[in-house]
Amino acid sequence: MQAIVMTAPGGPDVLVATEIPAPRAGAGEVVIRAEAIPVLFPETKLRSGEFPLGAQPPLVFGFQAAGEVTEVGADVDSALIGQRVVVDTKGFGAYAEFVAAQADSVTPIPDGLSSVDAAAVLMNGSVAIPLLETAALTGAETVLIEAAATGIGSALTQLAEKYGAARVIATAGGTGKAEQARKLGADQVIDHNDPAWTARLREDLGGATVDVVFDSIGGTTALDLLDLMTPLRGRMLGYGWLAGAPAQVSASDLIMRGLTFTGCAGPAWLGRVARARADVLTLAAEGRLDPLVEAILPLDQASRAHQLLEDRTPLGKIVLRPGLSG
Known part of the structure; x- marks a missing residue:
């Protein structure tokens, strides 16, 4: 072979x-x-x-x-x-x-779903679902999805409203990906190729805050976002590090702001990902998640x-x- x-x-x-x-x-x-x-x-x-x-x-x-x-x-x-x-x-x-x-x-693979679509959707969706379940959105919250146009971010963007997001702010790299994020359901998109994108987010929020950050960028950007998050109930879920390093935040950074950080990795997390696979393929077969x-x-x-x-x-x-x- x-x-x-x-x-x-x-x-x-x-x-x-x-x-x-x-x-x-x-x-x-x-x-x-x-x-x-x-x-x-x-x-x-x-x-x-x-x-x-x-x-x-x-x-x-x-x-x-x-x-x-x-x-x-x-x-x-x-x-x-x-x-x-x-x-x-x-x-x-x-x-x-x-x-x-x-x-x-x-x-x-459910009837009506091609092998190509099943292969394409499985990883993105099976990580996105436990991320959204862990976030426990209330139906009235603002979320920030990093790298929202592709990969796991694309599944998060498609499913966020279904899981209780009231407003979806996305980051994407460049014009084409920004347009893709909007098509997938983002209410607002910021270009994270701009080194000052977190400052732009602060301006756009106009004094409002972000309740949940789905962090796939990591690095020092995560620390910059903490002051834009809702005190006492803001939560950041870290599941990637496109910047080359995990989120550079300490316990004191979180404690002083009343925030939580959940690391989404390790054997227990992978078990949750595995348990989401059947649901992901069902969503795709029903046309509710685009591969x-x-x-x-x-x-x-x-x-x-x-x-x-x-x-x-x-x-x-x-x-x-x-x-x-x-």
């Missing part, structure tokens, strides 16, 4: 199309014939070596894939064979024509897909499709 092997940490060119044997299902595992493989922004950080991968290359790269179950291992229900599902790997093995994964990572597929590329163009993500070019998800000719 064809697979994309990461030969070493580095640039997109370390992702190389290679012919290797197809995997077999071990105990507690399934194998799927992959029909759609999402290219995820965190994967670019793992490929580059910025984040630890957890295994030494060379290895077949990739986190998620959607397709049809072709084989099950011992202690796995044989009724899964033939079903369309999305699976999670342990961080490698998904960029391939056939993918092995733990059976407990399987999420069935925002931008491009479908052949599997052997994985390196190109990674370059596009690093250039911050796409407004939607890039999906790799085995068997598609380039």
Whole structure:
């Protein structure tokens, strides 16, 4: 079978199309014939070596894939064979024509939802839902969603009102992404490419405050936002650091303002993300969450897909499709 092997940490060119044997299902595992493989922004950080991968290359790269179950291992229900599902790997093995994964990572794809759309929407939506549940919005609050046009931010923007946001302020990088954020449901958009964007937000608020910040930028920007948040009930949820470092806020920064910071990471958090997957696919199948597929590329163009993500070019998800000719 064809697979994309990461030969070493580095640039997109370390992702190389290679012919290797197809995997077999071990105990507690399934194998799927992959029909759609999402290219995820965190994967670019793992490929580059910025984040630890957890295994030494060379290895077949990739986190998620959607397709049809072709084989099950011992202690796995044989009724899964033939079903369309999305699976999670342990961080490698998904960029391939056939993918092995733990059976407990399987999420069935509802009728009416394509494998491409299921692959595209799963990560963004399954992180956005527990973020919104944790925020516990009251129906009368203002939220700030950073990087709202793409990725997890795009799902947050689409779902925020449904989960109780009264006003959605978004940040986005550049004119095109700002327009995308508005289309997804943002009431107001600020360009976070402007180094003084937090000062612009202060002006636009005109003395009002933000109740909830969904922080994917991190760095020193998070500290700048604290004085714009509602004292005693303002809460910041940190789930990313596009700035290159987590939010640089201390306990004293929060205590003196009566604010809370929730770090959305770790095993317990990932368990909540996993439990949201079925709901995400249902929302997408019902047309209530747009998967925002931008491009479908052949599997052997994985390196190109990674370059596009690093250039911050796409407004939607890039999906790799085995068997598609380039």
